[in-house]
Amino acid sequence: MCGIVGVLSNHEVAPILVEALKRVEYRGYDSAGLATINAGHLDCRRSVGKLINLSDLLVHEPLQGKSGIGHTRWATHGEPTIKNAHPHRAGKVAVVHNGIIENYLDIREKLKRRGIECTTDTDTETIALLANHSISQGKTAVEAAFATLNELKGAFALAFLFDGEDDLIVAARKGSPLAIGYGDNEMYLGSDAIALAPLTDRLTYLEDNDKAVITRANVEIYDANGTLTNRPVKVISAGTGQPDKSGFKHYMEKEIAEQPSVVKGLLQQYLTTNGHFKDIPLDIGFREFDRLILVGCGTAFYACLVAKYWFERIARLPVEVDIASEFRYRVPPIGNKTLALFVSQSGETADTLEALRYCTGKAAQTLSIVNVTDSSIARESGLIFPIQAGLEIGVASTKAFTCQLTVLLILALKAAFDKEAINDAHLSDHIASLKDIPTLMRRALDHKDDVQAAALHISLARDVLFLGRGLMYPLAMEGALKLKEISYIHAEAYASGELKHGPIALIDNQIPIVMMAAPSDVFRKSLSNLQEVLARKGKVILVSDEEGIQAAGHEITMSVKMPKVSPLVAPILYALPAQLLAYYTAVAKGTDIDQPRNLAKSVTVE
Numbered sequence: 001m002c003g004i005v006g007v008l009s010n011h012e013v014a015p016i017l018v019e020a021l022k023r024v025e026y027r028g029y030d031s032a033g034l035a036t037i038n039a040g041h042l043d044c045r046r047s048v049g050k051l052i053n054l055s056d057l058l059v060h061e062p063l064q065g066k067s068g069i070g071h072t073r074w075a076t077h078g079e080p081t082i083k084n085a086h087p088h089r090a091g092k093v094a095v096v097h098n099g100i101i102e103n104y105l106d107i108r109e110k111l112k113r114r115g116i117e118c119t120t121d122t123d124t125e126t127i128a129l130l131a132n133h134s135i136s137q138g139k140t141a142v143e144a145a146f147a148t149l150n151e152l153k154g155a156f157a158l159a160f161l162f163d164g165e166d167d168l169i170v171a172a173r174k175g176s177p178l179a180i181g182y183g184d185n186e187m188y189l190g191s192d193a194i195a196l197a198p199l200t201d202r203l204t205y206l207e208d209n210d211k212a213v214i215t216r217a218n219v220e221i222y223d224a225n226g227t228l229t230n231r232p233v234k235v236i237s238a239g240t241g242q243p244d245k246s247g248f249k250h251y252m253e254k255e256i257a258e259q260p261s262v263v264k265g266l267l268q269q270y271l272t273t274n275g276h277f278k279d280i281p282l283d284i285g286f287r288e289f290d291r292l293i294l295v296g297c298g299t300a301f302y303a304c305l306v307a308k309y310w311f312e313r314i315a316r317l318p319v320e321v322d323i324a325s326e327f328r329y330r331v332p333p334i335g336n337k338t339l340a341l342f343v344s345q346s347g348e349t350a351d352t353l354e355a356l357r358y359c360t361g362k363a364a365q366t367l368s369i370v371n372v373t374d375s376s377i378a379r380e381s382g383l384i385f386p387i388q389a390g391l392e393i394g395v396a397s398t399k400a401f402t403c404q405l406t407v408l409l410i411l412a413l414k415a416a417f418d419k420e421a422i423n424d425a426h427l428s429d430h431i432a433s434l435k436d437i438p439t440l441m442r443r444a445l446d447h448k449d450d451v452q453a454a455a456l457h458i459s460l461a462r463d464v465l466f467l468g469r470g471l472m473y474p475l476a477m478e479g480a481l482k483l484k485e486i487s488y489i490h491a492e493a494y495a496s497g498e499l500k501h502g503p504i505a506l507i508d509n510q511i512p513i514v515m516m517a518a519p520s521d522v523f524r525k526s527l528s529n530l531q532e533v534l535a536r537k538g539k540v541i542l543v544s545d546e547e548g549i550q551a552a553g554h555e556i557t558m559s560v561k562m563p564k565v566s567p568l569v570a571p572i573l574y575a576l577p578a579q580l581l582a583y584y585t586a587v588a589k590g591t592d593i594d595q596p597r598n599l600a601k602s603v604t605v606e
């Protein structure tokens, strides 16, 4: 949510800031803005919508200056309008903010008592007003920023720029990520290493409650107690090139197509050629755990739901799965034999991070499955298992999901092996099935006619039902989520067996019903559920293999034929039709696939 950048340079900063913002636009694209110190004075440019609008504005109204801050917004408080766009300026202060100031209404009241009125709908404006008021009372810029920071409750990554201060940015972090980058007599600030990658690979991540006073020559970091402190400078390579679509129309299409190769790479990372585990360290073995907690949000949560089936069925390990935003507010008891596992592509999802923090010190082991290995979740986890999916830019997660599933299945197999829940022969069979996945994925991607035809049909619908049973139930949820996200068609997922307990009332001859039905021990049961739908004139799109489609008979409206696959690994393969159905539906509808409305790639507010 919201990308922040800051630069103290010896060159004009507006183009540098815009380039850096481009790299964090995945964090939000409701509005964008810059503030610089131009001939000693604060100056701002802001525009609504994507960054390209700000770039256009800068052509007509250039912004001079060698120091500046920038922001790309995912709106929390207040509509995406110019008035609510960052930087927020009050007198001598400009502020960019990622997060939520929870006590902003109290601050507004306090400002009002001083005769200071707010003019925007945002929480952020109160920060600029407070700091400007302090300056008007005689405080220096740094004193004013620090005094303001001490009054804020909630989560924030913040950068302040001050009129008359060409060599100063004050930054602070509580909850939301923020990194300082070191250049040659230049300093940078960014929400993550990706923002700063072309500028520097030498970074310091601020810790919670840190305040930083940044000049071109130096940075002073003060910890929660106000003590001047040293934070390590790390060399982090986040790839310097601007990401490109490699000839694909959308990043999402490219990322779907990359899955066979990234999954293959992952299998090589965690399995030897002769099918043994490698690079799977645990402080204690799986035998020592009596319970597994799996936590994630959105697509990552659905990966956890699939993994519950795997860990319980193969490894006989009791599993609890929860959405991160619910998990810690349940105040669940965490035993000292619990393994707490967190799944997150970005590694910055605020709810997942807080769930991790809740378990830290209580669980026997915390472990995270992340894509971004220098993210907050990665840094705060006891152990990490990188999914090595490469940069995922499309807001709808695709390759990260199949990579998360692959790592989770490898861990479930390792758990089963450690606990002697499966024998060597079974383990070899499962690993062989896993190793088939990249080839099967390629085959599925080579035959997309079925899925394109089904997507055309779906694109005309107002509502869509996704059904699945067993391991296919979370896949049905993932299919529905993808469709909602990028095509804006309302979609719901149900466990096929649950249909008759209510949702069957929705079925008529209009609503397309996508049934995800890979071969499994519940396939016959799924067929019975299919009959229940057909008996009510439901229009069924069946996603299954040849045998499954034949068994379903002629009454189904359409089918998406998948290669034959072992039931255990089927969710990894069946993620592809779930993604492609959404993708081609969105193509047919002409929606903004890579940057769908109201969404952002990294959700750093609770």
Ligand code: F6R
Pocket: 296, 297, 298, 299, 300, 301, 343, 344, 345, 346, 347, 348, 349, 352, 395, 396, 397, 398, 481, 482, 485, 601, 602, 603
């Ligand atoms: C859906 C999607 C989101 C994310 C969720 C968690 O396509 O991308 O539902 O899966 O916001 O994000 P991470 O995995 O970064 O924690």
